[in-house]
Amino acid sequence: MTINNQAPLATDPAVYEGYAAKWAKLPSSEEEWLARAREVADVLRQDATERDAVNASPVAEVELLKHSGLLKVLGRTKYGGGGQPWSVGYAVTREVAKGDGSIGMLLGYHTLWAQIADVVGSEEQADALHKVYVTNNYYIGGAVNPRDNDLKITDVGEEITYSGFKHFTTGAAISDLIVLEGALASGEHIFAVVPTKQPGIEFAYNWNNVGLRLTESGSATVTDVRAPWSAALGWKDKKIDPAVLGIAYPTLLLPLIQLVFSNFYLGIAQGALATAKGYTTTTTRPWPFGGDNKDKATDEFYILERYGNFYAHLAAAEALTDKAGALASVLTAKPRAEVTARERGEFAELVASVKVVNTDTALRVTGGLFEVTGARATASKVGFDRFWRDVRTHTLHDPVAYKNRELGRYVLLDEVPEPTWYT
Structure with a gap:
């Protein structure tokens, strides 16, 4: 990794310049977009621990996202964008987060902000923003x-x-x-x-x-x-403009934002499990003092049990997350005036469910992976702590306890939440 003297300390975009030619052609299908995201994650994974420790401004990593074309995944095709639905944008964010939670988060936020005019603006404003950001391959914060x-x-x-x-x-x-x-x-x-x-x-x-x-x-x-x-x-x-902001459609913005969060929580946890698996299968030693000694760590009952449990919870979280992503695609594709307040509220409750499940699961997996890797896995150079630290930091964005309470009122009283800055 190369560091230059931009203010503040920043990574050097020259590190990734070769990917501009490699990824010159934009993906054209959902499968290709996901494959591109996995390639980006593979690049980022190689030195994610080192970059996390240095804490340099990720100028180079944003440039890598630009080279990949991922900033354009939801962009309008007439300007050179990918034209994909929200569900693909969420899935792409999740894939990148598997390699580096920070860069997955940056991509998720950009994907949301790149569509903000589509949600809360007029058609003319939305088209203008797409034209600017897609044609210039801009990153939006x-x-x-x-x-x-x-x-x-x-x-x-x-x-x-x-x-x-x-x-x-x-x-x-x-x-x-x-x-x-x-x-x-x-x-x-x-x-x-x-x-x-x-x-x-x-x-x-x-x-x-x-x-x-x-x-x-x-x-x-x-x-x-x-x-x-x-x-x-x-x-x-x-x-x-009551024709734009006086209807239910623009209030989709908040659940759309919350679903960005849950996707990179899930991606971080999935990346943590995959990384731990690599360590356990190559480095973790069996415990020789348990009275039921095994030759390999992968024969240890408690290790097999933990991995199976983590996998099951992540699989369930992914299914719920994908369900919400699919509904996001359906609702945002509807004529704006046809989205009802009840539809919006039920979508918000599905997203709240995803937030609760992904928060609990991601914290559990990223904190529990040390149980299946061993004491030596706590070394700073191994870097397993970054997964938990990333999830723990952002899951404090807004208290998940309020999502649970909100869901309780939905279950018991059939109430959907009033749109707020966080619901």
């Missing part, structure tokens, strides 16, 4: 953290300005475009997508957390960043 209601929007005539502070801006510091979310004095919120590289956006580069260390999720200060009113997603003539 976000400064969207609802708990920090710190970006203030001011109407300055033909434009609006954003000013304030965001604690978390995943992927934004290494992005080409950034999604800004803020509030007018009236309390109404507006999303807009603007170029990242401009004087009014200053990143602190202060992301140094337990897990997901290569996501550049640190804070940013935004000062008088301008966007035309025409870029205010779902707004028209300085007012909320």
Whole structure:
């Protein structure tokens, strides 16, 4: 791995430049997209532990995603995008997360933000965003953290300005475009997508957390960043457009976001199990003092039992996750006015179920893999801890206990949740 002197410390894109030619042709089917994602995961897996330890800004890794074409998976075909449904976008994120949770997360967030205008904007706004990001192969980050209601929007005539502070801006510091979310004095919120590289956006580069260390999720200060009113997603003539934001369809945004999370949780856990398997079958030794001694670790009852249990839970989690991904594809493909509040609510409850199951399963698998690998597997150079650290970090995004409570009301009272920033 090569490190250069960009500010801050950043990985060098030259490391991956050979993949631009290798992946010059965009995948054309779901199978090909998944195969490309697996290739990317294989590349990232080789030095994921080392890159995690260095904690350098993943400039090179975003460039690798660009070379792969994965940033275009949901992009409109008329501009050179993949034209795939949401289900494929989720599956591609999951595959990349198997090799490196941080980069899987970056891809998942980009895939969501690249579609934000499709969900909460007008058709004209959506088409414009696709044209820009697909034709330029742009990576999109976000400064969207609802708990920090710190970006203030001011109407300055033909434009609006954003000013304030965001604690978390995943992927934004290494992005080409950034999604800004803020509030007018009236309390109404507006999303807009603007170029990242401009004087009014200053990143602190202060992301140094337990897990997901290569996501550049640190804070940013935004000062008088301008966007035309025409870029205010779902707004028209300085007012909320009821034909766009006055229906159930745009409230799909929050469950769509939550399903991104669950897919990279699952991918990280699946990658952890595969990595542990490689270690157990080659390195783990049988226990010689149990009274039922075996010649190989793979003959140990408790090891076989644990792997079987982990596999079963991951298989069930994957089936549930795929079910939600399929429904996401169906709902987002419907005419906007035909999506009902009840449909949206039931989708949100399915996604909440996925969040609960994948959180529990991913934490269990990534923490439990040490039981089937042995004491020597705790060495830093082995790097098994990164899987648990990545899952543990993001599963704190919003308390899963509230998802359980929400599901309880759905089961007992047949209530679907009111759309909020987290449901």
